[in-house]
Amino acid sequence: MQSTLPKQDGIKEKMDHFKAALKLNGVKLTHQRMIIFKEVAESEDHPNAESVYKAVRKKLPMVSLDTVYRTLWMLQDLDLIKNLGGKDRVRFDGNMKPHHHFICNECGLMRDFFSNEFHQIEIPKEVKNWGNGETVHIEIKGICIACSKKSRVKSKKKSQL
Amino acid sequence: MQSTLPKQDGIKEKMDHFKAALKLNGVKLTHQRMIIFKEVAESEDHPNAESVYKAVRKKLPMVSLDTVYRTLWMLQDLDLIKNLGGKDRVRFDGNMKPHHHFICNECGLMRDFFSNEFHQIEIPKEVKNWGNGETVHIEIKGICIACSKKSRVKSKKKSQL
DNA sequence: ATTACTGCAAAGCATTTGCACTCCT
DNA sequence: AGGAGTGCAAATGCTTTGCAGTAAT
Numbered sequence: 001m002q003s004t005l006p007k008q009d010g011i012k013e014k015m016d017h018f019k020a021a022l023k024l025n026g027v028k029l030t031h032q033r034m035i036i037f038k039e040v041a042e043s044e045d046h047p048n049a050e051s052v053y054k055a056v057r058k059k060l061p062m063v064s065l066d067t068v069y070r071t072l073w074m075l076q077d078l079d080l081i082k083n084l085g086g087k088d089r090v091r092f093d094g095n096m097k098p099h100h101h102f103i104c105n106e107c108g109l110m111r112d113f114f115s116n117e118f119h120q121i122e123i124p125k126e127v128k129n130w131g132n133g134e135t136v137h138i139e140i141k142g143i144c145i146a147c148s149k150k151s152r153v154k155s156k157k158k159s160q161l
Numbered sequence: 162m163q164s165t166l167p168k169q170d171g172i173k174e175k176m177d178h179f180k181a182a183l184k185l186n187g188v189k190l191t192h193q194r195m196i197i198f199k200e201v202a203e204s205e206d207h208p209n210a211e212s213v214y215k216a217v218r219k220k221l222p223m224v225s226l227d228t229v230y231r232t233l234w235m236l237q238d239l240d241l242i243k244n245l246g247g248k249d250r251v252r253f254d255g256n257m258k259p260h261h262h263f264i265c266n267e268c269g270l271m272r273d274f275f276s277n278e279f280h281q282i283e284i285p286k287e288v289k290n291w292g293n294g295e296t297v298h299i300e301i302k303g304i305c306i307a308c309s310k311k312s313r314v315k316s317k318k319k320s321q322l
Numbered sequence: 323a324t325t326a327c328t329g330c331a332a333a334g335c336a337t338t339t340g341c342a343c344t345c346c347t
Numbered sequence: 348a349g350g351a352g353t354g355c356a357a358a359t360g361c362t363t364t365g366c367a368g369t370a371a372t
Binding site: 141 | 283
Binding site: 028029030031048049052065066069070088089090 | 329335337338339345346347
């Protein structure tokens with residue numbers, strides 16, 4: 001199930017796109033779906049299902065976590081959001097333009113960035129022998145400002161085994 | 162807990178490095194740990210815990226899955242292997258040299274590649290405002306040769322919602 | 323001999339599913 | 348009206364943990 005509508009930008013356009021995609025795919029537009037999509041589309045945080053659930057509950061106290069999950073996967077199938085693996089819980093991304101991520105190794109903060117340079121690089125030949133590359137996604141991992149301030153105080157507490 | 166020994170290459174060197182790292186960190190060298198590490202170190206597949214478990218059982222029929230998990234996390238803490246999130250189950254990588262991945266969206270096949278070009282690119286300024294980037298990891302996702310052959314036969318069966 | 327390591331079985335958690343009720347179109 | 352969508356509770360599946368026996372230094 002795949003919409004073929006053009007990608008949009010601002011939240012208003014995203015909502016319109018969302019509604020059109022649902023209609024196009026014969027999926028019913030419900031209050032829950034609207035609120036859930038809006039939450040992810042507006043978020044900069046790449047939230048996990050639990051976070052979306054908590055946020056959505058403020059506006060819709062009766063939603064259940066499983067509806068959030070079901071809706072999130074449905075939105076993914078309709079190409080309205082993306083899901084980003086993640087070590088523990090899955091996180092979601094409402095930004096559908098090609099982009100890359102900075103990820104904090106300490107707190108998991110995740111931010112989008114764009115890069116023409118990265119886009120211009122061509123895929124190594126060895127990769128072409130394995131299959132057809134469709135997307136190139138770069139992850140820069142490190143420590144965010146907030147966490148590096150903290151660690152300056154607390155110093156090393158990392159070794160736990 | 163972190164070893165500071167130099168990184169090594171061939172399986173023999175990896176095993177030596179492994180033993181040295183364990184000793185250096187006061188971790189006992191057991192038969193299980195040896196077999197488990199060797200399995201990941203020799204694998205090209207980026208296996209998950211279950212796969213490692215199955216492979217290890219051939220040589221060591223009595224190991225338990227939880228020992229595999231415990232060992233895998235321990236190896237990660239000692240910087241002997243890396244863990245790669247993954248949508249469902251966690252996968253492990255015995256290649257400790259900086260490298261990137263090609264990943265098949267269909268079957269999950271994962272292969273390592275190196276790229277000087279990618280390494281030379283500088284980190285965008287916006288990213289520097291968020292924190293300190295330590296590693297740059299590129300994921301090229303697409304369809305592997307084997308899967309594209311299959312889909313040529315079966316054609317589209319993807320839409321499920 | 324000590325103390326870490328292991329296997330077992332049971333627990334934890336994130337995510338999924340079956341079912342009966344509710345609400346869009 | 349009729350079927351998709353929802354909430355609830357129970358189930359699933361990966362991973363973790365407590366404990367008592369086992370093995371490495």
